[in-house]
Amino acid sequence: MTERTGPLVELRDVKVHFPIKSGLLFDRTVGYVYAVDGVSLSINKGETYGLVGESGCGKSTLGRGLLRLVEPTAGEIVFDGTDIRSLKGESMRRARRRMQMIFQDPLSSLDPRQSVESLLVEGLKAHGLADDKAATSRRLRETLDAVGLPASALSKYPHEFSGGQRQRIGIARALVLDPDLIVADEPVSALDVSIQAQVLNLMEDLQNELGLTYLIIAHDLAVVRHIADTVGVMYLGGLVEEASSDDLYREPMHPYTKALMSAVPVPDPLVEDRRERILLAGDLPSPTNPPAGCRFHTRCPWAQPTRCADERPALREVLSGHRVACHYAEDIAAGRIRPHEVEPELVRPDEGAASGDTGELIPTP
Numbered sequence: 001m002t003e004r005t006g007p008l009v010e011l012r013d014v015k016v017h018f019p020i021k022s023g024l025l026f027d028r029t030v031g032y033v034y035a036v037d038g039v040s041l042s043i044n045k046g047e048t049y050g051l052v053g054e055s056g057c058g059k060s061t062l063g064r065g066l067l068r069l070v071e072p073t074a075g076e077i078v079f080d081g082t083d084i085r086s087l088k089g090e091s092m093r094r095a096r097r098r099m100q101m102i103f104q105d106p107l108s109s110l111d112p113r114q115s116v117e118s119l120l121v122e123g124l125k126a127h128g129l130a131d132d133k134a135a136t137s138r139r140l141r142e143t144l145d146a147v148g149l150p151a152s153a154l155s156k157y158p159h160e161f162s163g164g165q166r167q168r169i170g171i172a173r174a175l176v177l178d179p180d181l182i183v184a185d186e187p188v189s190a191l192d193v194s195i196q197a198q199v200l201n202l203m204e205d206l207q208n209e210l211g212l213t214y215l216i217i218a219h220d221l222a223v224v225r226h227i228a229d230t231v232g233v234m235y236l237g238g239l240v241e242e243a244s245s246d247d248l249y250r251e252p253m254h255p256y257t258k259a260l261m262s263a264v265p266v267p268d269p270l271v272e273d274r275r276e277r278i279l280l281a282g283d284l285p286s287p288t289n290p291p292a293g294c295r296f297h298t299r300c301p302w303a304q305p306t307r308c309a310d311e312r313p314a315l316r317e318v319l320s321g322h323r324v325a326c327h328y329a330e331d332i333a334a335g336r337i338r339p340h341e342v343e344p345e346l347v348r349p350d351e352g353a354a355s356g357d358t359g360e361l362i363p364t365p
Helices: 059-066 089-097 116-126 133-146 151-155 163-175 193-210 221-227 245-250 255-262 269-274 329-334
Strands: 007-022 028-044 048-052 074-079 099-102 181-185 213-218 230-235 238-244 316-319 322-324
Touching (some): 028 230, 028 238, 059 181, 089 099, 116 133, 116 151, 116 163, 133 151, 133 163, 163 193, 193 213, 193 221, 213 221, 221 245, 230 255, 238 245
Parallel strands (some): 048 213, 099 181
Antiparallel strands (some): 230 238, 238 322
């Protein structure tokens, strides 16, 4: 079993704002895309944190910001006790070796002109770990074996593999540097359902064997429920709910999470006919001009006209280990506030968002 001894990663009020430029001769900033706007969370060693939300909510940007693949605008990113935003040059390179990423599309993330051996050895060379040819060859073969691929794969190219095998190569590329943290951005969304289960089981086995810590970014609630210890739900750049996987799926407390869960189909037709579907009004607001107050209040069936529109709720602990960013979470749970009647609307993401996410939010079957 994996040893778990406190936080490996802590994000403290992290913001990632992308400037919007205008002008032909002289660029001037005319606004910002508030892709991530004040997220705080922690991930314990050896655990999996699942981050879910609609396209455009900022979850992919948050993952890239954690690794400093995009530079955060503000906040602290504490990795193993060190704020990596203060690191530069060689010290940042050493830290980055311990933090690797698995990308969504295994075909586009692998250079088709490079063999598998070249793809895997590239990271070792970048960190000065490929000087001993015999040790390097042994390391590559061991890594391929760990992800279920034969040593003969080293001489082949990405187009010679299936989608599931290519994602195993992507996992091997992350593993070859022996990292502590892996950020997996939609790691199975491009795969068939049967292959998804194989890849998720592989990631779980690797975590138990190697003591890995995961941040899994997904729009599929089934994926997160299967693999995550803790789940965070993002909406329009902020975290609106966080709890253990069991607690969140058993008793969602934020109105947005409740709406997502109400869309989950139930296999019992009698239960399915009786249960109430929570409908959201309107479209996802633009991250360039988010609503004042609670950012969900423009679509929330429980929103109150004054406080929700004026005051942004803090992410607070409502139950033990269960944080919710809602002024009225307890009242909603107790039934003291009833939902308003809303017109049925299609809930769809804002296509102009800059988070880099793709795909709809998929419920658990």
